[in-house]
Amino acid sequence: MIEKIQEFIEIIQQNILLKNFVKLTISDKKDKTDEVKSIIIKHIEIKKGEQMSFVYRYQTKDITKNFAPEEALELISELLLKDYNQANLSTTEFDYHFWTRGKKSGIKTKKTDKIVQVQLFHDKLKNRIIEPENNFYLQKLGVTNSLWQIKPNMQDKYKQINKYIEIVDGILKDYPFKQSVSIVDMGSGKGYLTFALYDYFANYLQKKAMITGVEMRANLVEQSNEIAKMCNFKNLHFIEGSIQEAKTPDYNVLIALHACDTATDDAIAQGIKNNAEVIICAPCCHKQLRPQIKPDNILREITKFGILLERQSEMLTDTIRGLMLEAHGYKTNIFEFIETIHTPKNVMIVATKRQKPLQNKAYYLEQIQELKNLFGIENHYLENLLK
Numbered sequence: 001m002i003e004k005i006q007e008f009i010e011i012i013q014q015n016i017l018l019k020n021f022v023k024l025t026i027s028d029k030k031d032k033t034d035e036v037k038s039i040i041i042k043h044i045e046i047k048k049g050e051q052m053s054f055v056y057r058y059q060t061k062d063i064t065k066n067f068a069p070e071e072a073l074e075l076i077s078e079l080l081l082k083d084y085n086q087a088n089l090s091t092t093e094f095d096y097h098f099w100t101r102g103k104k105s106g107i108k109t110k111k112t113d114k115i116v117q118v119q120l121f122h123d124k125l126k127n128r129i130i131e132p133e134n135n136f137y138l139q140k141l142g143v144t145n146s147l148w149q150i151k152p153n154m155q156d157k158y159k160q161i162n163k164y165i166e167i168v169d170g171i172l173k174d175y176p177f178k179q180s181v182s183i184v185d186m187g188s189g190k191g192y193l194t195f196a197l198y199d200y201f202a203n204y205l206q207k208k209a210m211i212t213g214v215e216m217r218a219n220l221v222e223q224s225n226e227i228a229k230m231c232n233f234k235n236l237h238f239i240e241g242s243i244q245e246a247k248t249p250d251y252n253v254l255i256a257l258h259a260c261d262t263a264t265d266d267a268i269a270q271g272i273k274n275n276a277e278v279i280i281c282a283p284c285c286h287k288q289l290r291p292q293i294k295p296d297n298i299l300r301e302i303t304k305f306g307i308l309l310e311r312q313s314e315m316l317t318d319t320i321r322g323l324m325l326e327a328h329g330y331k332t333n334i335f336e337f338i339e340t341i342h343t344p345k346n347v348m349i350v351a352t353k354r355q356k357p358l359q360n361k362a363y364y365l366e367q368i369q370e371l372k373n374l375f376g377i378e379n380h381y382l383e384n385l386l387k
């Protein structure tokens with residue numbers, strides 16, 4: 001058997017070298033109870049250079065890992081020796097079927113009946129952490145169709161999901177958490193971003209994270225929990241309740257994306273009160289300050305125009321949020337996270353708890369007061385929550 005495996009590995013190696021390798025499917029697992037049912041291997045080219053991309057297929061999800069060709073050949077050889085009975089190799093000219101039964105094994109070869117071109121698809125892997133192919137929750141959430149393709153009306157959502165995960169990657173990947181990662185997603189809605197976040201931790205980083213979505217709409221909570229179960233996402237849960245009062249597990253990261261109007265303030269206040277190490281918010285519909293804005297100074301020349309009043313109100317609301325976070329010991333950054341053509345709700349507030357206790361809380365509170373005086377504002381909702 002070892003000789004046949006060696007012969008098969010040489011065929012694979014030859015085809016990788018000649019760029020004729022189309023696909024290798026390893027199947028018929030000896031241990032039928034194992035969760036990985038088969039492995040599909042493709043030859044790809046990414047920034048790192050040529051790689052063999054292994055897609056480990058589970059019942060309801062796929063996990064992808066890339067290996068350098070030499071390492072991949074060793075791995076394939078081991079898999080055929082110990083774990084699997086079959087492998088089908090498609091190349092541009094021939095199809096090879098490798099089999100083992102007990103101690104016997106063989107290789108059948110036939111001329112391929114299809115015209116296949118090898119594509120070392122550079123574009124496909126470009127900066128996409130969340131892949132649509134074989135991604136069960138994206139299909140269940142209606143982002144992809146039955147062929148795993150992004151639906152035309154979901155292109156923006158898909159782009160937004162990946163952009164958001166890219167940003168989270170930059171913030172959380174190497175964050176020196178004091179304890180294991182536990183994240184709450186306040187106002188999780190349909191859960192697009194909550195699922196993607198779980199997928200990112202479990203499958204991309206391969207790091208344990210407990211993730212809890214909080215949502216007041218019971219039907220969405222029920223649906224999200226069902227999908228999480230189908231995907232075998234064991235540490236992903238959704239609970240029905242309000243941002244202000246939901247009984248969440250302890251957490252060190254709080255996320256609130258597009259939580260409407262003052263729900264963003266409720267989320268920030270919860271994060272501060274629970275001493276979250278990281279708070280990430282993408283606010284939306286800033287209604288609370290707008291009716292209060294009545295400057296008795298030159299700013300009235302700006303706020304007399306509806307659209308400019310709207311923009312001032314947004315800027316002021318988020319500035320005060322940022323200052324409140326600073327006043328409570330968070331280093332805060334506010335930036336645009338996706339182009340406005342994909343969504344108008346595109347500002348992100350990211351706050352990370354400072355290691356040293358803050359000396360100048362009074363300074364930030366004075367800045368808030370100065371802004372309020374300038375715009376003629378009585379109260380900011382977040383300020384009241386943190387009194």
Ligand SMILES: C[S@@+](CC[C@H](N)C(=O)[O-])C[C@H]1O[C@@H](n2cnc3c(N)ncnc32)[C@H](O)[C@@H]1O
Binds near residue numbers: 214
């Ligand atoms: C615009 S959706 C955003 C969903 C998701 N975070 C996203 O970005 O795709 C806002 C969600 O927050 C929920 N929500 C708003 N206020 C809430 C509150 N006080 N408590 C719990 N959920 C809330 C709404 O029901 C809605 O599903």
